[in-house]
Structures are given as structure tokens and as C-alpha cells.
Amino acid sequence: MGASPRQGVIELDAATCRDQAAATSREWLLADGLGGYASGTVSGMPTRRYHGLLLAATDPPAGRTLLVHSVHERVLLGAQTIELDANTWSDDSIAPRGFEYLVGFKLEGRTPTWTWEIDGLRLERRIALHEGVLEVRWSLPEGTHPIHLQYEIVVSNRSHHELLDASDVQPPSTTVSGEHAVITWPSPPDDGVTTPLELRATGTLMARTGWWRGFRLPIETARGFDDLDDAWHAATCTVEVTADRPATFHASLDETALEKATDLVDLARSDDHRIIETAGATPESLKARLALAADQFIARRPLPGGGTGATILAGFPWFADWGRDTMLALPGLALATGRLEEATSILRTFAAHEQDGLIPNLFPDDGTEPKFNTVDASLLFIEATRRWFEVTEDADTLRILWPTVQSIIRHYTDGTRHGIGTDPKDGLVHAGEPGLQLTWMDARVGDRVITPRMGKPVEINALWHAGLETAARFAEHLGEDANDHRAAAERVHASFERFWNPDTGCLFDVLDGPDGADASIRPNQLFAIALQPALLDPERARSVLEVVDRELLVPDGVRTLDPDDADFIPHYGGGPAERDAAYHQGTAWPWLLGPWMAAHRAVDPARCRALEAELRARIADHLLEAGLGSVSEILDATDPFTPRGCFAQAWSVGAILDAITSGDPDDGSSGDLDR
Secondary structure, three states, X not given: OOEEEEOOEEEEOHHHHHOHHHHHOOEEEEEOXXXXXXXEEOOOOOXXXXXXXXXXXXXXXXXXXXXXXXXXXXXXEOOEEEEOOEEEEOOOOEEEEHHHHEEEEEEEOOEEEEEEEEOOXXXXXXXXXXXXXXXXXXXXXXXXXXXXXEEEEEEEEEEOOOOOOHHHOOOOEEEEEOOEEEEEOOOOOOOOOOOOEEEEEOOEEEEOOOEXXXXXXXXHHHOOOOOEEEXXXXXXXXXXXXXXXXXXXXXXXXXXXXXXXXXXXXXXXXXXXXXXXXXXXOOOEHHHHHHHHHHOOEEEEEOXXXXXXXXXXXXXXXXXXXXXXXXXXXXXXXXXXOOHHHHHHHHHHHHHOOEOOEOOOEOOOOOOOOEOOOOOHHHHHHHHHHHHHHHXXXXXXXXXXXXXXXXXXXXXXXXXXXXXXXXXXXXXXXXXXXXXXXXOOOOEEOOEEOOOOOEEEHHHHHHHHHHHHHHHHHHHHOOOOOHHHHHHHHHHHHHHHHHEEOOOOEEOOEEEEOOEEEOOOOHHHHHXXXXXXXXXXXXXXXXXXXXXXXXXXXXXXXXXXXXXOOOOOOOOOOOHHHHHHHOOOOOEEHHHHHHHHHHHHHHOHHHHHXXXXXXXXXXXXXXXXXXXXXXXXXXXXXXXXXEEOOOEEHHHHHHHHHHHHOOOOOOOOOOEOOO
């Protein structure tokens, strides 16, 4: 494979690193805890608009802006100059080809580390990021002769969603004073920032002026978007690196934070140790690796009344915080990893934004008001609160969250926005309006909603039943009357019989839609078994799982549609319209392994030990494939099940963590990553 998990270190060998395609297809990520991040490829070639060394959250966790595009190293050996960076240009040429000197790449905890070898000399580079401050550190193994290093500092000033065209922008100025430099944009792009970028570097800094034009971004090409980016050459640094004296480069918009940042690589190591210890994991385990991945998604968000609370960013590199993603991810990301204080804060953050019984579907990345176009996020909030209370038994906070739970139940019973309400005939929840997508299957192409699912979706009513049961238990715990909640839950249980489809041996996906019942075989029915108390008797539950396992289960995920369905699309690719059309019409999702495993655990607990072992082995391999150390958003629906979409997705990581720890005697902490 050219890659191996060893003692918590994800490591690629020289052959993989020097293979341009293999090294460029593997991506790394660092998140800074505020919503900002750094990301790139092992080869060093930027392939997305989201690749860069400092994409700072200028309005945390929103306003993510590319500030440090890249650094381009060269080693000076007498009259010889060895270029270590790599880029694809507008004419599709690749130059330089620094990856040909790479002899290794590894993730030390969360820290990406490159090792180049030039004429027997080895140079290492590590990158760290903390609360808006970037550190790049070059060092030599003990006993290595000094190396003369020169690197170019290339900057930008654009939203991470956009590209920069040099012809539209007035270039910045660079002011150098010793080892400190300031980059000032006199007229930044509309989506840029006016705050100067502060740089600090060991060595000799010199100001530079000039555009680097025509970075070709191949993934943008494949996704049907504009694919050429420009960036500004702001400075050059020359420094001698010795075995006992590494070279460092720091950058930030915050001058005070920059002055305090001395060794962010060491800070990252300490944080890694704390994260793993808090999770109760052994350093070499899959749980430890996933706990480190989980940390990348947790950030802070302002609260309506002032102050900040915790939130979960749905995925890197482009998602902000989404309500449903947060609630589905919370048990794995925060509860399974021992981060109970943050779990509490996340629930309180979303409770503070509830309106008319609805939890926000999305906090837009531009910092505008939250959107509430969702039917599942509120019900998932109740389920996440149940899971949280089982672990914390925090009655004081439950009293604070209880009014939000009551508001959700009341508004879903009486009716609220977007056609969400309870049908008085059967007690089931209906939802939907023309032109809206309210469930997690939310893709649309222009004005066309791909999977509108108007009517009574199966997972919504499974969640509604679970929410009513949870509300009854909460009411009893708090000394309030639970009779209405219990009676409503019993009615939903009786009405749920309508979802059974004897022709397919599984459940209808939607009832009472504009065209009647939808018999499409989809994974949403898993919730009727996974949520407790389950809504199906054992015989029907086994039948559903047999259908799902036969038609939908793939390595590392669960398909969204039966391959025999006329609407099935096997591959996720092409332009935006083609991708959105495939998003929930076959494309497989790793997060669905969470309810899949919970459903199997409910039906056949004895078999789950073997299923969990298989899952661990598959995911350990996946951690070496796309987003190194993390779990992708989606996969193609057919062999070879290529990872697609975001290379690091919160609910994918959370679902796997939850699946390997729930009901497992060793809590998922034992065993190497390749077990």
C-alpha cells in the first residue's frame, strides 16, 4: 500500500511520496479551534481553492480567508539549487517537482511532517496551527550537516470559496524590520480583509514584489469550477538550519498572538496527548486516531446574548456548522472522546438559537443569520440530548435544555414552518413545501429538488417517536407530567405499521407524499431499528437489515439508493449539477455506518463483535487513502468506491467513533490501527 499506521503515526513511504498521483491524491488538514485551518497535499501541489497554509476565521468560526498561500523551499548546495515545492500551472506543466526528493511523510498526531533527502542530507518540515497563528518549522535529524535554506513566502487575501485574479486586485506592500514583516493590502478584494498580515521568521527576510500567476487547481477543474488562482510573492527568507537550531516561520493577523507563539509544534504534541488521554484511548489505537480527527471539527461560536459556546464544523474544507450534522456527530466526537464539557456547550449553543421549535439547519459561512430549513435537526437535538444525559446525568443543565425540548415537541405537534407538523389522523409528522429540501437528503439542481421527500419520511417519524419517548423520560426525571408525551409516542408506534412494505420486505421511505408512498430502498429506514425503543418487531427488523446489507452496504459506507432503482447513479462526479444529482441517488455515506451498526446491535448483539472488527479494519485502511487520518464525506456507489466530497467530515468521524465504542467492552481503545 505504501502506507502504514504505526503507534498512532500515519506514515507514507518514499515510493508513495515520490509518486506524483499517489502523493497528490492524499490530503492533510490542520484546524485551529476557531474555524480556521490549513490544508494541502502530500506532494505539496495545491489542487483545490481550499489549499493553503493559513485560512483564518476572521469572524470565528466564519469568514475564512486565505492569507498565506504557500511557502516554496529550495536548498542551496554551493552553486546548486534544489527546489522542493511542486505546482501545476495554467499550461498543465508541473514545476518544480520537489516531491521527487521526498523520502517520507507522516502525521505525528495531527502534525504533518515531510522529509526530503538531498545528496544524503535530510530536511524535515512540520506545520502547526493554533487559534489563527501558523508555524512552519524546518529541522535536521541529529548528526546532519547544516543546510542553507531559502524559501519564498506567497500570500493571498480572499475568501476560501473564491479565487484571486491578479488583474482585479491592487497588490499589497511588504515592510520588513529584521525578522518581522508586515503585509498590507491597500485595496483588498471584496471578500478580503484590511487587517495587515504579520510575519516573523528566523533568518534574513527580504521584501519581494510580484504576482505568481496561473496556479492550476485540478480538483476545481474536475468539479466544473474556475480553476486558476493567482497569489502575491511577498518576501524571501534565507536561513541556515542546523541539527540544534531549526528555522521557523510564523504568520497571523493578530500581532499579540504572533509574539506569544514560540513553539506551536510542541504545543500540538501536548494537545495530542491530552486529547488521547481524555478519550481514554491508547496512543496506537484506532480510537486515538479518530479522537485526534474529532478535535479538528470542534470550534467556538458567538451566542445570541453574548459570550461564546462550542459548535461542530460539518466538514473540511468548505462546510460551516450545520444543525443535523452537529447532532449526529456529537455522540462520537464529544461523548465517546470524553469531551463532556464541550458536548454540554454544543447543546446549549444550538438551544440558544432555537426558533419556533426549529434548530438551525445552517450557520452560513459568510456570518449571516442562521437558516432553519430542516425537519430533522430539532429531533436529532432531542436524541443528542438523550445520549448526553445518559453519560453526564447533569440534571441542572437538563433543566436549562428542557424548554427547548418542550418547544420542539409543541411546535411539531401544532405545526410550524415549512409544512412541518403532526397529522391528526395518525400522529405521524409530515413536512415539506414545493421547492424545499428539509431532510438530510437535501440536494438540489437550480430550482429542482432531487429528493424532495414531501410527506412523512421514515427516519423523521422514527426520530419523532424517539423524541416523544425521551421527552416523557425527561419530564418524569424533572417531576413533570409525562402522560401526553407517552400517549403520543404510543400512537406513533401504532401508526408506524403503515411504513411496512411486504413487497420489498422493508420500509417505505416516505408515506403520503404527492404521489403516494415511496417504495425506494434507501438507508433512512435504519433509524426505525437503531433508535431505542425500536419501532419494528425482531422479524421485520432482520428483514430490513437483510435488504440493507444486500442492496446498500459497501466497504466504508452505505449507499443512498438501491442499485436496481432506475434513478441510481453509480459515480459522484462532473460539474455541480451532475454531482448534486448523484449526491443521494446512490452515493455512499460513511456516517450511515453509525445507524447501521446500532441497528445490528439491536437485532443481533452477538454478531456485533465481528462486525466491529471488520469495520475497524476497513476504516484503518481508509484513514490512509484520501484525507489522511480522517474519514471522507462520501464514496462512489460502485467499485472501487472512491472517496469524494470533503476529505474530512464530522459526522463520518463521529459515527465511526460511536460505532466502535457503543456497547464494546474495550471501548474501542485496544488494537493497532490496522486491526
